[in-house]
Amino acid sequence: MQRNSYIDFMRAIAIILMVAFHFVWDLNHFGYIRADIPNGFFWKELRAVIVSLFLFSVGASLVYSYQGGISSKKLYWRLFKISSAAFLVTLSSLITLPEHWIYFGVLHFIAVATFLLVWLVGKPKLALLLSMLTFTAYIVLDIPWNWPFNYIQGYISKHPSDLVTPFPWLALPLLGIWATHFRIFALGPANQKAISPYVTSLSRHSLLIYLLHQPLLFAGFSAIEWLN
Template sequence: MTASSPLSPKRVHMMDELRGVLILLVALYHLLYDLAVLFPVGVPWMFDPWMNNLRNLCTGTLIFISGISCLYSRSNLRRGLKTFLWGMALTVGTFLVMPSQLILFGILHFFGVSMMLYPLLRPLLDKIPTGIGMWSCVALYFLTFHVYSGVFGLPALGLSVPMPDFLYGHPLLFFVGFPAEGLSSADYYPLIPWIFLFLAGTFCGRWLRAGKFPDFVYQSHNPQLAFIGRHTLLIYLVHQPLFYGLLTLIFFLVSGR
């Protein structure tokens, strides 16, 4: 395939491979989380700032890649609806089996809503030059990262302003990124700030689809990782129940009860 036409884009093998690495790291993070929170194993550094930053880097990159994938999808609306429904299945499952780890609006909910929003936003986004759109979205991601805490800007640099109080405390705005009393989610990826990384990916996808990246980005390097990367949804859905079941069995056998 050539990338000379938007109708015949090159397959971006490195994107599949990178997605494979990232989903394995996400699975490892969840395994450590299970050991730190759900089972009597000490992982004292699990919630250190550097670990949170590493988690955000991994999931943020997955979100960016998901935005890129919108440029390759035949139907983002259908893909988004399917992903959102899987997210709702996790909501029901955690509510019934493990209410202390209830997922109200996790990463699958986020992916689903973002994918469904993209076709609605695309007529407007298509009018924005690629470079301006991508870097503006990256900037908005960092500027809105602390909206959940009530500020807009870069507080670490002393450049921030308080957000309006009326945005906070409304349950219907929880999924947008504004906390509400009594609502929490064990896995929480609200639209703000993560939608901006997603949209940055959609802009970057224009360049990838047009074949403007170096050839090695499109070439295959590790088919096994690429295979994993093409099945991230399945892996995400099954790895936590698998980990929890195996750890429960191991601790049952070790404790003898």
Template sequence: MKEERFLEIDFARGIAVLMMIIFHFIFDLYYFLNIKLIKNYLFWFFFPRLVASIFILISGICIYISYKRSIKDMNRNKIFFKFLKRGIKIFSLGVLITIITFIFLKNDFIIFGILHFLGVSSIIAYPFLRFNKLNFIFGFFFILIGLFLFQLSFNFSYLLFLGLAPRNFSSLDYFPIFPWFGLILIGIYLGNVFYRDGRRSFKIRKISSFKFVKLFAFLGKNSLKIYFLHQPIIVLIIFLFISLLPKFL
């Protein structure tokens, strides 16, 4: 039986997808063509982190919902293997991103990006699911530790995934466990508050008839596919435009 999807979650994720596409379009113009549409440092620092935070919080909420629905007809071992299987699948997609970026970007290739992080988080979140509201406190603990580690640099790289980055480390996408897993835990807490036992615990007006809601919900439902496809499409459009522009001048 297909599990019910919550429209508001798909809608929020869809907004994040659109924000991601906008940022990557602006970023690609700068990275490949040195065209900087926005020069404000605050945009370059905060906007991508805001987008990532939305995705990660929603991921935490969805982990909680999936867990609460699973415990109704599955034992804990089966639930863990369900999370393990999903985590490995997402992490494997992250490894694919690592290979692709290593081939084409070399020095800035992605070692532990958002997909690596979400894959690992799907697995290590499992023991935290029983703590419910305590995850709000645990979440801030992870964030504070991560902010502390951000100020430091190390002579080794084997704990890069935790947030212990070596000197002069550079990557186009980097989401270590500290601090970002803190947002997963806060998302689990929010899931416990707003979707207790895997069901919506608040009333929401019927908005599914609005076309823009359907559009954003569609983007949200297909966020992983869009994540993979949007970057090569953006780059292709940019270079097609550059190659065709002289013909119209």
């Protein structure tokens, strides 16, 4: 996949903020601090920033991966990896947080958004229009906070620890598809800003970090609690 240093930097920032966010969440969960996370002031806004950075970069990645044409094999492999990772998130949350298990978090959303939006990689104006309509609908219409899962709320977690719904979040990858057609994102590697290889590595391995960081943090705090 073609890489862009600006998107790599954006994704790396999202990864760092996410790890910090979950570290504080674990501190609160294990009783070391008291914080209204993730719904309190600042924490709710920080989560929105983190999710926005991730989802914008998802739209950009679709353009870099498929602007030369959509390969079914490549697309299905991408969907398989993300869907498998999403399943692992659901399974681990059922074990560790049965009252707040995740049925449609960031990775679930990315898998669905990839399937729905990959066909728009060569249509930036349409992507922008759909992004604006999605966000406008979120503001104007009285959409339930957990739509469309409100129709099956008797069978799922009432308060999932992570939930990313179509409104307003589909607006972000759509915006990423549109913005990636600007010249700043279309520059070849030789003309991009040089960034640290550590930043590139964080971006390149973002899925692995996403999957491993919270189980490792949770296991570490659990071990400390057991020892004490």
